[in-house]
Amino acid sequence: MAAESVGMSQPAISRSIARLEEDFGQPLLERGTRQVTLTDAGILLRSRAQQVLSILEDAKAEINDDGETGRIRVGAIPTIAPYLLPSLLKKFATRFPAAHVGVEEDTTEHLSKRLTHGEIDIAIMALPISEKYLQVETLFEEELLLVMPADHALAEKKQIRASDIETLPFVLLGEAHCLSDSVVTFCRSRSFQPVALERTSQLATVQELVALGHGVSMIPAMARKLDKSKSRSYRSLAGTKPTRTIVACWNPYRFQSKLLESFREILRSTTP
Structure with a gap:
C-alpha cells in the first residue's frame, strides 16, 4: 500500500x-x-x-503569488458548511474564476489541528477554539433558535422562556460537535441540564427527529432559513437568547497569499 x-x-x-x-x-x-x-x-x-x-x-x-490563481483549502464545521459556503464560494468564483477552492467539512477539533499542521489554509468555525497559535477573527454572532414539532403545545405560546423547556427531552448532535456545547452551556447558565435522549451526527437528522416528536433542540438561525418543512416550528427564546460566535481561523505562521486575503475579505462581507 x-x-x-x-x-x-x-x-x-x-x-x-x-x-x-x-x-x-x-x-x-x-x-x-x-x-x-x-x-x-x-x-x-x-x-x-x-x-x-x-x-x-x-x-x-x-513565488507564484499573483493574487488571481492558485488553490485555497477551506475547512468548515458541519453546522456552518451547508448554509454559509454556497453563497461564499459563488462570490469568490465570480471574482476569481481562475482560482480553485477545496472544501473540507469536519469538527472544530480536527480542523484546528489541520490548520496547525498546514493542511488547510482557513477554517470557519464557532468559539471556543482551544488550539494555540491560531489567528482567530470574529465574523458574526448567531442566534440559536428553539425547534419543536409544529403541533407542540409550546408552539402556541406568545413567549417561550428557558424555564418552559427545562423538563423537555432534547435531540442533540454528538459530543464532538461544538453546537452541542453551546446548547448545554446556555442551559446550564439558566440553571438546568438538558436531558439528551438522542444524539446524531447530522443537523438535518436532528431536525427530522424533532419533527417526529423525539424531543426539542436548538438550531442555528442560518439552518432555519433553509428549512422549508412545515412539520417544525422555530421560536426565539424570550430574555437572554442562546447564541454562538462564528469565527475565521488561520495559521499566521504559514505564508498568507494575496488570494487568501481576498478570500477573507469576501468572507467578512458574507452573512447567512
Whole structure:
C-alpha cells in the first residue's frame, strides 16, 4: 500500500528506510508481526519532514503569488458548511474564476489541528477554539433558535422562556460537535441540564427527529432559513437568547497569499 502510494517498489522503500536508519544511527520503525509503527525517532523525523515540506510549499506559493490563481483549502464545521459556503464560494468564483477552492467539512477539533499542521489554509468555525497559535477573527454572532414539532403545545405560546423547556427531552448532535456545547452551556447558565435522549451526527437528522416528536433542540438561525418543512416550528427564546460566535481561523505562521486575503475579505462581507 505504501509502495503504491509513492510509486516505488517495496524493496526500494525498504532500502531507503534502511539508509535513513543507518544515517541517523537509530531504528525509525518498530517492526511487529502484524503492523509497523514509528519509533520515537521516527515520529520526530516525520514531524521535521512535514515542517520542511510546509516551508517548500509556502516558498512555491509565495513565488507564484499573483493574487488571481492558485488553490485555497477551506475547512468548515458541519453546522456552518451547508448554509454559509454556497453563497461564499459563488462570490469568490465570480471574482476569481481562475482560482480553485477545496472544501473540507469536519469538527472544530480536527480542523484546528489541520490548520496547525498546514493542511488547510482557513477554517470557519464557532468559539471556543482551544488550539494555540491560531489567528482567530470574529465574523458574526448567531442566534440559536428553539425547534419543536409544529403541533407542540409550546408552539402556541406568545413567549417561550428557558424555564418552559427545562423538563423537555432534547435531540442533540454528538459530543464532538461544538453546537452541542453551546446548547448545554446556555442551559446550564439558566440553571438546568438538558436531558439528551438522542444524539446524531447530522443537523438535518436532528431536525427530522424533532419533527417526529423525539424531543426539542436548538438550531442555528442560518439552518432555519433553509428549512422549508412545515412539520417544525422555530421560536426565539424570550430574555437572554442562546447564541454562538462564528469565527475565521488561520495559521499566521504559514505564508498568507494575496488570494487568501481576498478570500477573507469576501468572507467578512458574507452573512447567512
